[in-house]
Amino acid sequence: MNCEGDKDECPKIEAEVKLESELAAAETAPGADTLDMDDNRDDIDSVKSETTHKKLRKSVKRKKRTLKMKSRSKSSKKILKVERSVKQKRGLQKIRNIEEMELEILPRQLPRKRVVDNDNKAFRNTATIIENSYVCPFDTSYSDYYCIYCREVFTDPDKLREHNLTHDAGSFTKCDLNKKFLQVDVYRIDCRLCDVKINTIETLKEHLKDIHSVNLYNMDNEFLKFRLTNNNLKCYECGASFSFFHALKKHMAEHFGTCICDICGAHYFEERMLLLHQKTHQKIEENHTCEQCGKIFKSKHSRYIHETRIHKKEPVYQCTKCDEVLFSYSLRYRHMMEVHGEQRLFHCDHCDRAYDSRKSLREHNRRYHLKIYKHQCDLCDKRFYLPSRLKEHMATHTGERNFRCEYCGKSYPRLRSLKVHMQSHSSEKKYRCTLCNASFTQNVNLKNHMKRQHQSLDMEDGYHE
Numbered sequence: 001m002n003c004e005g006d007k008d009e010c011p012k013i014e015a016e017v018k019l020e021s022e023l024a025a026a027e028t029a030p031g032a033d034t035l036d037m038d039d040n041r042d043d044i045d046s047v048k049s050e051t052t053h054k055k056l057r058k059s060v061k062r063k064k065r066t067l068k069m070k071s072r073s074k075s076s077k078k079i080l081k082v083e084r085s086v087k088q089k090r091g092l093q094k095i096r097n098i099e100e101m102e103l104e105i106l107p108r109q110l111p112r113k114r115v116v117d118n119d120n121k122a123f124r125n126t127a128t129i130i131e132n133s134y135v136c137p138f139d140t141s142y143s144d145y146y147c148i149y150c151r152e153v154f155t156d157p158d159k160l161r162e163h164n165l166t167h168d169a170g171s172f173t174k175c176d177l178n179k180k181f182l183q184v185d186v187y188r189i190d191c192r193l194c195d196v197k198i199n200t201i202e203t204l205k206e207h208l209k210d211i212h213s214v215n216l217y218n219m220d221n222e223f224l225k226f227r228l229t230n231n232n233l234k235c236y237e238c239g240a241s242f243s244f245f246h247a248l249k250k251h252m253a254e255h256f257g258t259c260i261c262d263i264c265g266a267h268y269f270e271e272r273m274l275l276l277h278q279k280t281h282q283k284i285e286e287n288h289t290c291e292q293c294g295k296i297f298k299s300k301h302s303r304y305i306h307e308t309r310i311h312k313k314e315p316v317y318q319c320t321k322c323d324e325v326l327f328s329y330s331l332r333y334r335h336m337m338e339v340h341g342e343q344r345l346f347h348c349d350h351c352d353r354a355y356d357s358r359k360s361l362r363e364h365n366r367r368y369h370l371k372i373y374k375h376q377c378d379l380c381d382k383r384f385y386l387p388s389r390l391k392e393h394m395a396t397h398t399g400e401r402n403f404r405c406e407y408c409g410k411s412y413p414r415l416r417s418l419k420v421h422m423q424s425h426s427s428e429k430k431y432r433c434t435l436c437n438a439s440f441t442q443n444v445n446l447k448n449h450m451k452r453q454h455q456s457l458d459m460e461d462g463y464h465e
Contacts, residue, residue: 122222123179129222130172132192132214133204136164136185137172138228143245143358145228148175153320153342157228161187181269182223183249186236201225224252231349243365244358392416420444 130137138160139146145154149167154160169192189198193212198204208214225236226248233242237255242248257267259274263281268274287296288303292311297303308316315325317332321340326332336342346361347354350369355361366372366385373383375390379397384390392414395402401411403418407425412418420442429439431446435454440446 118219119179121217121219123182125217125219125222126182126184127173128208128214128216129201129204130184131169132208132212133198134165134188134190134192135201136161136187136228138164138183138185140183140245140249145245148172148177153336155342155346156230157185157187158230160228161185184223184225185228186225187227187229221256224249224256230347243362388415 126137129135137148139148139151141153143155145157145160146152147154147160147163147167149164149171152163154163186201189201189204190196191198191204191207191212193208196207196211198207205216209216226245227234227236228245233245233248234240235242235248235251235255237252240251242251253267253269257269259268259271260266261268261274261277261281263278266274266277268277288298288300289296290303290306290311292307295306297306305316308314309327315327317326317329318324319326319332319335319340321336324335324339326335346358348361348364348369350365353364355364363385373385375384375387376382377384377390377393377397379394382393384393395413399413401413403412403415404410405412405418405421405425407422410421412421423442426441429441431441431443432439433446433449433454438446438449438453440449
């Protein structure tokens with residue numbers, strides 16, 4: 001007998017078939033007809049045995065059918081699995097063949113290039129130019145120059161350029177920068193890679209590309225170009241002259257500022273500066289009043305400075321290099337020079353005077369060289385630079401003597417006259433004659449001495465403080 005199903009089922013089927021054959025043999029065995037048919041008990045037993053035999057045959061047949069069905073279902077499942085796997089393999093092979101045919105037919109696609117926007121191109125060009133030349137990147141606050149690498153402050157551009165050479169130009173890209181408004185001093189542009197002298201940025205770009213094979217994007221005006229000097233700053237684009245860097249930078253916005261006022265056409269580099277400017281066209285005067293004294297200010301910051309200094313008696317001007325806070329801008333200037341060694345000396349172009357702040361130099365120019373006297377006396381034709389000088393002058397018309405000496409009680413109509421008088425009480429003779437050994441406590445006495453003793457010489461050259 002062939003077993004199409006599992007091998008474990010075959011012995012069971014053989015046992016059942018053997019049992020059936022034994023039962024059949026028992027029915028036909030000799031001696032079965034010799035039983036007593038009249039005996040009712042034997043008849044009942046024989047009937048029972050026949051019924052049990054029939055039931056056994058039926059159960060054996062049923063088991064055979066179920067075993068055959070199971071074996072057929074298992075074999076069919078195996079066949080189906082094999083057919084499926086064959087179909088899948090054939091399908092995958094067809095897909096591979098189609099893909100290979102498409103690759104042969106279609107042109108080979110190149111990888112997409114990374115797109116670089118104009119801002120990043122400009123910054124990369126700037127970094128390349130700084131690394132390969134002697135141009136000097138810098139930052140500013142009003143008219144002070146800051147080192148882009150360490151934030152040290154300078155007022156002399158020559159010292160800024162000298163200090164810049166102590167830093168590694170390759171670290172420029174690691175600095176915290178505003179990439180859109182980079183400022184670069186082009187006073188010296190020469191190539192770092194060789195000894196060639198170069199005068200313009202355009203010539204430098206061509207030199208770096210042709211001679212040193214340096215990669216640069218084809219674009220212009222990557223940064224704001226300045227030619228920093230101690231006096232008479234000039235615009236690199238149009239040649240306009242300015243006394244202070246702050247005014248020059250404001251002018252540069254007319255060339256490169258992209259934020260433009262719709263009303264007057266003024267240019268700015270930043271949107272926030274344009275918004276502040278547009279408020280001036282709205283004709284809305286914002287008054288910020290001090291609650292303690294009633295004084296009116298145009299900005300909250302000015303009111304804060306006033307309240308802190310005058311009413312709270314607290315310092316408000318923070319030193320940029322230490323934790324010291326000072327009471328005035330001038331005191332902070334002095335602190336920066338004395339404590340941190342900053343050299344702030346601004347020379348006048350028209351005379352030999354020098355000042356420690358640009359504000360003092362500007363006032364000196366307006367007062368002594370430009371002769372800008374806006375404050376005129378109503379009683380005479382005299383004009384004055386400061387309103388305080390006009391107020392002192394008015395005392396000459398009224399006869400008031402409001403300035404009294406605390407040592408001798410003498411009164412004077414002007415504060416300046418009192419200061420001159422106070423020198424007479426000082427034992428220090430700081431006014432010395434350069435032509436002889438005479439010295440005086442007051443400048444007026446020195447002048448009188450020069451008139452009497454050295455009349456033939458120019459008085460201006462004969463004395464000094």
